[in-house]
Amino acid sequence: MIPALRQEKILELLSTNEIASTDSLMKYLGISVSTLRRDLLKLESEGKIHLLHGGGVRLPQKTTELNISTKMNLNREEKEIIARKAATYVEDGDVIFLDPSSTTYWMIPHLAGKQITVITNGIAHINQLVSLEIPCVMIGGSIKLTTNSCIGSLTESTMKTFFFNKCFLGASGFSIQSGITNHDINERAIKILALKNSTQPYFLMDHSKYGVVTMIKVANLEDYPVLTDRIPSALAGYQNFILCT
Secondary structure, three states: OOHHHHHHHHHHHHHHOOEEEHHHHHHHHOOOHHHHHHHHHHHHHOOOOEEOOOOEEEOOOOOOOOOHHHHHHOOHHHHHHHHHHHHOOOOOOOEEEEOOOHHHHOOHHHHOOOOOEEEEOEHHHHHHHHHOOOOEEEOOOEEEOOOOEEEOHHHHHHHOOOOEEEEEEOOOEEEOOOEEEEOOHHHHHHHHHHHHOEEEEEEEOOHHHEOOOOOEEEEOOOOOOEEEOOOOHHHOOOOOEEEOO
16 A cells, blocks of 8 residues: 555544554554554654654644745645636636635636636735736735735624625635634634625635644535545545545
């Protein structure tokens, strides 16, 4: 079994078990302790697992939020594949919402030429929309520097007055155990309003976010369509996952 597949299976097991022992993982995968250690160290270096004293392994309870400039180029190829697919769901006449995620940012070039209106609270997003002459509306509020976006009560009160044909949202992580999660309670409030006020919502998340658990739950894993570049085998039964190629 190739390392990438073994590591995916480790994350699958942890998605349904809060903590796993190294002994149980060796038996589950049929591998030696040295092979397992290499896999676990790689997953830990990527922030996908946390190694416990005494030989236990669990998913991280929280991760550090990266700034938007770092996110833009992290797994960029996979994000662009998802973004290109997501843009095919946008039709002339649509009013859509893009949240300030890096994957929704890469949708914007694929929206050029469509007869649509884009609403966003992402500052980088609005700059790109304007540069491509895509009709757009900026929702203001308090500036969150990490994501280069507007959040807070002003943003939320304005969001309540808008309705969308579709919304496209990112998230910090997803797992069977915890669902779709995000770092920031203020961003969660905006996502919930977008989900509520959209006829058809979509989540856009690349495979690296599988098994990542952050501070606050946004939605159950099966609630909305999820566009991703790779569907883990543990999620094969989830009909709402859409593979982007």
